[in-house]
Amino acid sequence: MIAVVAERRRLLIDSCRLQCADEQRRFALEDHESRYLRRVLRLRPDDQVDVVDGCGHLWTARLLEDHRLELCSGIEAASQQVGAPSPKLGLAIAVIRRGMDDVMRMACELGVDQLQPIHCQRCVPQAEHRPDRWRSIVQEAVEQCERLWAPELSELRAVDDWWEAPDGSDLRLIAVTRAAEITPLSVLLADQASADQSIWLAIGPEGGWSDRELAAAAAAGWVPVSLGGTILRSSTAAVAGITSLTNWRTLRC
Known part of the structure; x- marks a missing residue:
């Protein structure tokens, strides 16, 4: 039997913003990001979304009530990490x-x-x-x-x-x-x-x-x-x- 993995959409966030997450690994969404998650993807609080920084890292995050995301792991513990493509x-x-x-x-x-x-x-x-x-x-x-x-x-x-x-x-x-x-x-x-x-x-x-x-x-x-x-x-x-x-x-x- 083949297991079917549910699709989880991604959000590209600049690495500087991720590095500035607070002690609870939380950071604020910009208005267009919040609209995208809530109105386009129709996510609700506690739903998960994958966050990528465009530099080879991926984290799982949780949507909060107050237009913020909370990383499910520390910034140093990405769920996925790949090296840069070579040759460019x-x-x-x-x-x-x-x-x-x-x-x-x-x-x-x-x-x-x-x-x-x-x-x-x-x-x-x-x-x-x-x-x-x-x-x-x-x-x-x-x-x-x-x-x-x-x-x-x-x-x-x-x-x-x-x-x-x-x-x-x-x-x-x-x-x-x-x-x-x-x-x-x-x-x-x-x-x-x-x-x-x-x-x-x-x-x-x-x-x-x-x-x-x-x-x-x-x-x-x-x-x-x-x-x-x-x-x-x-x-x-x-x-x-x-x-x-x-x-x-x-x-x-």
């Missing part, structure tokens, strides 16, 4: 007019560790830039997909300032189209000897990279890769690329 996977994506919300959500669900929105020459003026909404989407995705490590979402940067930003030891890949003799991402990953160095994948805007941007990327050590034989929308390319990277990491680890 980063996605740098040009802001686009439609689809950024989906990219943020799906990249988080698939396991990306760093998210870097970038502004490129051919980004349209109507391109979405909603960092507060993206942070909310990422938080909800972490809770929904049961990750213990939350991805880092960085502020928007101009691509000209971005090429040199990743560590020089990172494997830095840039997705390109309509270029002859470009190595497919899957082939490059199959030949990747090390599973330790971080990997970045850069996805351009719907209008594609400019010649100046491609030259700057090449000068900074970015390696061009192909994501397939068809032309993909930026949002599709981001999901396809991250899927290949996370599948590779799963098989290598």
Whole structure:
């Protein structure tokens, strides 16, 4: 007979707030968290919820009457603890007019560790830039997909300032189209000897990279890769690329 474990929803709480819990391991909920637990999940006092800090730890907590949570164990005695994913996977994506919300959500669900929105020459003026909404989407995705490590979402940067930003030891890949003799991402990953160095994948805007941007990327050590034989929308390319990277990491680890 197979035992069925009842689902218990998760709440992502910043580790600083958890560290500031009182002697009874209690801390106050913010208004939106209280509404979520009581009105959306319909939890009642004494019901339990799992709390994660986005840094590899999970605790069981109990909902109290006065809009607070009480950890069922000490902060030093997490119910679950896992190390950070290795190697780290980063996605740098040009802001686009439609689809950024989906990219943020799906990249988080698939396991990306760093998210870097970038502004490129051919980004349209109507391109979405909603960092507060993206942070909310990422938080909800972490809770929904049961990750213990939350991805880092960085502020928007101009691509000209971005090429040199990743560590020089990172494997830095840039997705390109309509270029002859470009190595497919899957082939490059199959030949990747090390599973330790971080990997970045850069996805351009719907209008594609400019010649100046491609030259700057090449000068900074970015390696061009192909994501397939068809032309993909930026949002599709981001999901396809991250899927290949996370599948590779799963098989290598």
